[in-house]
Amino acid sequence: MIKDLIIKNRSYRRFFQEVSIDRRTLTELVDLARLSASGANLQPLKYILSCDPQKNALIFPHLAWAGYLKDWPGPSEGEKPAAYIIILIDTQIRDSVGCDHGIAAQSILLGATERGLGGCILGSIQREALRKALDIASRYEIPLVLALGKPSEKVVIETVDQTGDIKYWRDAEGTHHVPKRALDDIIIG
Amino acid sequence: MIKDLIIKNRSYRRFFQEVSIDRRTLTELVDLARLSASGANLQPLKYILSCDPQKNALIFPHLAWAGYLKDWPGPSEGEKPAAYIIILIDTQIRDSVGCDHGIAAQSILLGATERGLGGCILGSIQREALRKALDIASRYEIPLVLALGKPSEKVVIETVDQTGDIKYWRDAEGTHHVPKRALDDIIIG
Numbered sequence: 001m002i003k004d005l006i007i008k009n010r011s012y013r014r015f016f017q018e019v020s021i022d023r024r025t026l027t028e029l030v031d032l033a034r035l036s037a038s039g040a041n042l043q044p045l046k047y048i049l050s051c052d053p054q055k056n057a058l059i060f061p062h063l064a065w066a067g068y069l070k071d072w073p074g075p076s077e078g079e080k081p082a083a084y085i086i087i088l089i090d091t092q093i094r095d096s097v098g099c100d101h102g103i104a105a106q107s108i109l110l111g112a113t114e115r116g117l118g119g120c121i122l123g124s125i126q127r128e129a130l131r132k133a134l135d136i137a138s139r140y141e142i143p144l145v146l147a148l149g150k151p152s153e154k155v156v157i158e159t160v161d162q163t164g165d166i167k168y169w170r171d172a173e174g175t176h177h178v179p180k181r182a183l184d185d186i187i188i189g
Numbered sequence: 190m191i192k193d194l195i196i197k198n199r200s201y202r203r204f205f206q207e208v209s210i211d212r213r214t215l216t217e218l219v220d221l222a223r224l225s226a227s228g229a230n231l232q233p234l235k236y237i238l239s240c241d242p243q244k245n246a247l248i249f250p251h252l253a254w255a256g257y258l259k260d261w262p263g264p265s266e267g268e269k270p271a272a273y274i275i276i277l278i279d280t281q282i283r284d285s286v287g288c289d290h291g292i293a294a295q296s297i298l299l300g301a302t303e304r305g306l307g308g309c310i311l312g313s314i315q316r317e318a319l320r321k322a323l324d325i326a327s328r329y330e331i332p333l334v335l336a337l338g339k340p341s342e343k344v345v346i347e348t349v350d351q352t353g354d355i356k357y358w359r360d361a362e363g364t365h366h367v368p369k370r371a372l373d374d375i376i377i378g
Binding site for chain 2: 002011
């Protein structure tokens with residue numbers, strides 16, 4: 001059931017870093033994005049794959065993690081992502097991307113989840129520093145970085161309570177709690 | 190396999206209009222979006238559901254279909270969508286939405302595909318006319334309308350040829366052909 005896969009597909013930020021992901025797996029995941037919808041079928045998205053420690057180390061410093069966890073600067077050595085898929089917009093094809101990158105990210109992460117992996121969509125990126133580190137041509141914008149790995153943390157969904165607070169939080173055992181709005185609060189009329 | 194579902198999840202624009210979709214099904218599909226990722230977990234998306242002919246008739250005139258099929262104005266009576274999910278951005282929560290609507294649309298359409306339904310993400314919308322027709326408050330933006338139904342057309346994926354033309358087209362038998370860029374053309378480096 002797709003619902004089971006969607007529920008299992010949480011945003012994971014800590015991984016078993018030693019569990020590597022090969023390039024073939026990343027390519028198969030990008031293929032899921034390739035086969036997904038694109039506005040006017042223009043397909044402006046391109047992808048950079050990274051699954052070796054050297055390249056990963058060029059990417060990691062330019063990402064910001066879990067804005068609501070003020071005491072946590074991000075995954076430490078040993079729990080960092082094993083791989084990344086950097087999503088690019090090829091501005092020679094289209095300069096505005098609509099929601100193609102969201103569609104692509106969801107397809108990729110559902111595929112990763114099915115494989116027993118997990119990941120996180122990162123939009124808080126030091127874009128010009130990352131561009132320099134990987135020598136990404138100026139024709140490409142960098143809307144998202146997908147961090148991937150074998151998750152080492154537990155993430156649970158809860159319902160937003162009467163305070164309306166949607167901030168995720170981590171308990172003393174390290175479980176990550178994510179409040180989601182109730183169905184009644186998001187369906188209008 | 191998620192890949193099978195993604196391949197089956199084509200953009201369908203003609204339906205068996207008489208095959209209705211009930212409100213419960215639409216609610217279950219929105220639940221898939223609810224359980225999906227949202228930037229900073231802010232969850233600014235709200236949804237309007239429509240599955241009765243009267244409400245559908247208020248929505249349909251404000252949608253544009255298949256820009257590349259110049260001779261085809263859109264589905265005719267009998268092949269129109271049986272239901273719609275209108276995706277809104279609640280600007281009281283967030284005024285820019287990132288790619289949440291793409292993530293939500295993909296979750297909903299994968300859920301629809303699993304149920305033997307199909308649909309199309311429509312971004313070409315007469316927004317102010319639709320707002321008026323459904324009395325949608327000004328706090329909501331309308332990024333996308335998802336048209337849903339039991340597909341009555343065949344859609345096939347092809348690979349973009351050397352001309353680079355990505356325009357979809359319909360053959361004499363009514364089969365809809367969608368050229369997708371090859372993996373080698375979308376993975377950089």
